[in-house]
Amino acid sequence: MDFDLTHEQQMIYEYGNSLAKKFDRKYWMDCAEKREFPTAMYQQVADDGFLGLMVSEQYGGAGLGMVETALFSEGLANNGIPLLSLIVGSTMSMGPLEKFGTEAQKQRYLRDACAGKIRFCFAITEPGAGTNTIEATTIAKEKNGKFYLNGQKVFITDANDSDYGLVVSRTTPHTQVKRKTDGFTLFIVNMKDKNIAKQYIPVSAVIPETQWLLFFDNVELGPEDVLGEVGKGFDILFHSLNPERILAAAIGVGLGRYALNRAVEYAKERRVFNNVPIGAYQGLQHPLAAGKTEIEMAGLMTRKAAWVYDQGRPAGEFSNMAKYYAAEAGCRAVDAALQCFGGNGFTKEYGIFDIYPFLRLLKTAPINREMILNYIGEHVMGLPRAY
Numbered sequence: 530m531d532f533d534l535t536h537e538q539q540m541i542y543e544y545g546n547s548l549a550k551k552f553d554r555k556y557w558m559d560c561a562e563k564r565e566f567p568t569a570m571y572q573q574v575a576d577d578g579f580l581g582l583m584v585s586e587q588y589g590g591a592g593l594g595m596v597e598t599a600l601f602s603e604g605l606a607n608n609g610i611p612l613l614s615l616i617v618g619s620t621m622s623m624g625p626l627e628k629f630g631t632e633a634q635k636q637r638y639l640r641d642a643c644a645g646k647i648r649f650c651f652a653i654t655e656p657g658a659g660t661n662t663i664e665a666t667t668i669a670k671e672k673n674g675k676f677y678l679n680g681q682k683v684f685i686t687d688a689n690d691s692d693y694g695l696v697v698s699r700t701t702p703h704t705q706v707k708r709k710t711d712g713f714t715l716f717i718v719n720m721k722d723k724n725i726a727k728q729y730i731p732v733s734a735v736i737p738e739t740q741w742l743l744f745f746d747n748v749e750l751g752p753e754d755v756l757g758e759v760g761k762g763f764d765i766l767f768h769s770l771n772p773e774r775i776l777a778a779a780i781g782v783g784l785g786r787y788a789l790n791r792a793v794e795y796a797k798e799r800r801v802f803n804n805v806p807i808g809a810y811q812g813l814q815h816p817l818a819a820g821k822t823e824i825e826m827a828g829l830m831t832r833k834a835a836w837v838y839d840q841g842r843p844a845g846e847f848s849n850m851a852k853y854y855a856a857e858a859g860c861r862a863v864d865a866a867l868q869c870f871g872g873n874g875f876t877k878e879y880g881i882f883d884i885y886p887f888l889r890l891l892k893t894a895p896i897n898r899e900m901i902l903n904y905i906g907e908h909v910m911g912l913p914r915a916y
């Protein structure tokens with residue numbers, strides 16, 4: 530067993546440290562407060578070759594794996610830069626495009642996506658069905674060799690600025706399929722299509738990527754817009770879920786670590802009572818130490834999940850555990866950090882409270898904690914299903 534990173538992996542992990550010299554936490558927060566996509570940083574990441582880490586070199590990527598992608602995301606988040614668009618954009622879209630796309634689709638989209646020239650969003654959640662994707666009602670009906678997409682999607686990150694979206698749609702209603710996962714088709718949709726209306730959803734969590742409610746009104750699509758096979762979209766969806774969870778975990782680990790590092794720095798300096806640094810008080814020190822332990826444990830599970838995924842083995846168990854624990858540990862870490870800062874923790878200047886919403890979001894999105902625990906309970910432990 531070897532826990533060491535290779536030289537290349539170490540460089541990828543540390544990339545965030547150099548990126549943060551130009552695009553730091555303050556830059557991310559400025560974008561977040563303006564609800565403005567961090568375009569300059571995203572382009573820099575693309576120019577440095579990190580957007581398509583998992584995409585093959587022949588399509589403009591680096592040809593590396595999930596381990597490297599997770600290390601890269603964790604490294605950014607270590608510096609207080611949790612790039613949500615990496616999950617919904619690069620990983621959720623480029624991965625399936627390369628694995629299931631036709632040669633023409635790969636040529637058309639991947640190189641530009643790796644270069645940061647086009648962006649993708651990923652649309653699965655619906656206002657009605659919510660977590661229960663099976664009962665999604667967005668439907669694309671076929672007529673004379675074309676498909677006509679109708680329905681709604683909600684909370685679609687970056688939908689307004691994205692060029693394309695991978696839209697999970699039914700081509701057969703759930704009431705008419707043999708197996709409930711049949712009848713789904715993934716479409717590559719031009720997000721600028723005039724038949725898509727977008728409604729901005731103000732979200733209290735301060736993040737740069739905006740969320741949108743989408744209305745599809747007879748959006749015309751051709752066979753060239755189908756990703757994979759008609760009716761077999763759920764297989765593609767399954768393929769992208771573990772990477773999504775691993776990346777969410779990696780970001781949670783990095784951001785939790787960032788909060789702890791900020792707290793340690795502060796707690797070594799700040800003195801109240803008897804000229805003793807507050808970090809010596811065990812009431813503060815122990816929650817920080819527990820937070821550190823939990824974050825590093827979540828980090829280990831994240832790396833294991835990524836490694837198992839790269840081996841081509843079933844990674845659901847470890848990906849779900851990593852995602853669950855990273856979100857929990859991240860929230861506890863930022864809470865411990867916040868306590869160290871006293872009143873300063875709540876100020877804009879110190880920005881510690883501002884770390885919390887993103888970590889808390891990870892308990893709900895991209896997949897909620899309860900569905901993660903359902904997976905572990907049912908699929909890992911063999912417990913019966915209640916829903």
Ligand SMILES: Cc1cc2nc3c(=O)[nH]c(=O)nc-3n(C[C@H](O)[C@H](O)[C@H](O)COP(=O)(O)OP(=O)(O)OC[C@H]3O[C@@H](n4cnc5c(N)ncnc54)[C@H](O)[C@@H]3O)c2cc1C
Nearest residue numbers: 617651652653654659660684685686894895896897899916
């Ligand atoms: C900032 C943000 C960004 C997002 N980005 C995207 C995106 O880009 N694309 C996209 O498709 N979606 C996106 N989402 C949607 C997100 O994935 C969903 O909000 C999330 O999966 C929960 O679905 P829901 O909101 O419909 O909650 P509901 O399905 O209404 O569930 C509410 C709560 O009920 C509980 N629950 C539900 N079912 C069960 C069950 N079987 N067992 C136990 N408990 C259960 C869970 O705690 C859940 O949080 C985003 C959401 C947010 C807030």
